Amino acid sequence: MAEVVFREAGVVAQDRAVAALDASAVAPVHAYLLVGPPGAGAAAAARGFGAALLCAAGGDGTCRDCRLALAGEHPDVRSFAPAGAALRVEEAEAIVREATRSPVEGARKVVVVHDVHRVDVATPALLKTLEEPPASTVFVLLADAVAPEIATIASRCARIDLPPLPVPTIEAALVAEGVAAERAAAVAPAALGDLERARLLASDEDLARRERLWRTLPSALDGTGGTVANAVDELLEHIEEAAAPLRVQQAAEVAALEDRLATTGARGSGGRKALAEQHKRVQRRHRTTELRFGLATLASVYRDHLAAGGPDPAADVAAVDAITAVAEGLIHNPREELVLQALLLRLPSRR
Ligand SMILES: [Zn+2]
Numbered sequence: 001m002a003e004v005v006f007r008e009a010g011v012v013a014q015d016r017a018v019a020a021l022d023a024s025a026v027a028p029v030h031a032y033l034l035v036g037p038p039g040a041g042a043a044a045a046a047r048g049f050g051a052a053l054l055c056a057a058g059g060d061g062t063c064r065d066c067r068l069a070l071a072g073e074h075p076d077v078r079s080f081a082p083a084g085a086a087l088r089v090e091e092a093e094a095i096v097r098e099a100t101r102s103p104v105e106g107a108r109k110v111v112v113v114h115d116v117h118r119v120d121v122a123t124p125a126l127l128k129t130l131e132e133p134p135a136s137t138v139f140v141l142l143a144d145a146v147a148p149e150i151a152t153i154a155s156r157c158a159r160i161d162l163p164p165l166p167v168p169t170i171e172a173a174l175v176a177e178g179v180a181a182e183r184a185a186a187v188a189p190a191a192l193g194d195l196e197r198a199r200l201l202a203s204d205e206d207l208a209r210r211e212r213l214w215r216t217l218p219s220a221l222d223g224t225g226g227t228v229a230n231a232v233d234e235l236l237e238h239i240e241e242a243a244a245p246l247r248v249q250q251a252a253e254v255a256a257l258e259d260r261l262a263t264t265g266a267r268g269s270g271g272r273k274a275l276a277e278q279h280k281r282v283q284r285r286h287r288t289t290e291l292r293f294g295l296a297t298l299a300s301v302y303r304d305h306l307a308a309g310g311p312d313p314a315a316d317v318a319a320v321d322a323i324t325a326v327a328e329g330l331i332h333n334p335r336e337e338l339v340l341q342a343l344l345l346r347l348p349s350r351r
Contacts, residue, residue, distance in 0.1 A: 005059035009048030009070055011041045012195055013169045017162045021045060025052035025059060029158050031130050031139035033116070035146055036162030038285040039194025043114070045162060046140045050077040050110045053138055065106070072274075075104040079274070081114035081281055092119075092126040099129050099137045109137045115281065116143040122153055130156045164193020174202055190293055196282075197289055200245045210238050210290075214297040218350035228344040232337055239290045246286050250279045288330050295327040298347075305350050315348045322346055 006018045017034070024032070032049070034042040051069035052059030054076055060066060068074035078098050082091060095113060103109040111133075122130075130139060130153065139157070146154050165173075167188045173195055174184035179202045190207060191198035201207050213235065220231060257275055260266075299320050306316040326343050330336070 005051045005055070005061040005066055005070070006045060006048035008061040008066075009051065010044035011048060012173050013165055014041050014045065014162050017041075017045060017160050018048075020160050021049045022052065022059070024158070025049065028053060028138045030133050030137070031141065031157040033141045033143060033146075033154055033157035033159045034162060035143050035159060037144050037164050037193060038289055039191070039196035039198070040162045040164050041195070042142045042162045045160075046112050046142055047072065049140055050074065050112065053108055053110050054106060069110075073271075074110075076106060076108065077110045077112065079112040079114065081277065082118045083277065083280075085118065087119040087122070089123060092123040096123075096125050096129045099133050099139065102134075103136050107136060110140060111137055112140045112142070114142050116141045116150055116153060117145055117147060119153065120149045122150075127152060127156065165191075165195055166193070167191075170195055170198045174198055192289060192293055192296070194289055197286070200249070200286070203245050204242065206238070206241060206244075210242060210294070211297055213238060214294040215301055217298055217344075218301050218347060221344060221347055221349045223345070223349070225341075225345065228341050231344060232340045235294065235340065236337060239287060239294070242290050243283060243286055246283065250282070253279070287336075291330055291336060292327050295323050295330075299323040299327075301350060302347075310350075312348070316350075319347050 003018050003022050006021065011018060017036075021032075034045055036042040047070055048059065051061070051066040051074075054065040054069055054074060055063055056065070057063065061070070065074065069077050072079070080091065080095050080098075082088070095111065099109075099111045101109070133139060141153065141157060143150060143154075146159075170191050170193070171184045171188040174188065175181055177199070179187075183202055187198055187201040187204075187207070190201055190211065217231060217235075221227060253275065257271060261271070302316040302319040302323070306313050306320075310316070322343060326339055329339070
């Protein structure tokens with residue numbers, strides 16, 4: 001049992017996924033698909049799994065292989081992610097090329113692909129490599145969810161789920177990290193099962209104001225395009241501001257990397273590029289989750305109205321359905337301004 005390496009990697013709870021990965025590290029199949037929403041621990045689990053796969057002791061968390069893999073710097077762990085809205089053909093080709101190369105140091109190579117839910121059309125070469133990679137290669141794919149677009153990819157992998165973290169788990173994790181109990185209790189429900197988001201919200205003074213903005217939205221709606229356009233502008237502005245704590249955190253990570261490069265004298269262009277790409281990915285996810293949080297708050301207004309037995313319950317039901325559909329479609333639709341405007345035009349006013 002080497003579950004320690006998953007805790008070292010930052011996985012919180014997720015006992016079933018950790019046990020499954022831990023058991024798999026001994027005699028892995030050729031490809032795994034880790035499925036879970038942002039901040040539920042899939043990225044950390046992939047890091048821990050990479051270490052467990054390369055470590056001679058199955059992931060003791062202390063040897064050179066483990067330390068390098070956990071720090072994201074092992075030469076036999078290669079990570080990929082779509083840079084744009086979807087995986088480009090050149091990016092798929094780069095993954096295939098890397099997967100067919102021999103390991104640099106040991107007997108095994110781990111190829112990690114992030115954001116597989118944004119792979120809308122996989123190339124035949126990628127599918128074939130996923131199905132039959134060289135014996136030394138293990139694929140670890142990560143997806144927020146399994147949409148029909150990635151069903152063919154999913155069918156070639158052993159699937160491991162990392163569901164959203166329960167509110168009490170998030171609350172306890174925040175308290176264990178030094179957040180005041182009252183603040184942790186206030187922030188945990190707004191994190192939507194995402195511990196990384198919870199950590200940011202813990203230092204986000206603006207959370208209550210954003211929640212109020214979404215909650216009062218139905219009382220401002222009057223069916224006109226002008227009102228809707230203004231409301232969407234204001235919402236997007238607040239979502240932009242909500243990324244402020246994230247930008248502070250990322251600036252600190254860049255500074256830490258520069259420090260490390262200065263001390264070691266390494267050139268570091270690869271490390272800089274990888275970190276910048278990771279930051280972009282995290283920013284995109286943060287934005288999507290913030291929108292989902294807003295939409296969940298908005299839906300709760302219509303749900304409350306319905307539960308209180310207000311007039312026109314059918315319109316409340318339709319409103320909740322429309323909001324839920326938009327929230328679920330956000331992963332695939334980056335045109336959030338238009339989507340939000342179209343949604344708000346359809347929603348009835350409620351006070
Ligand atoms: Zn080790």
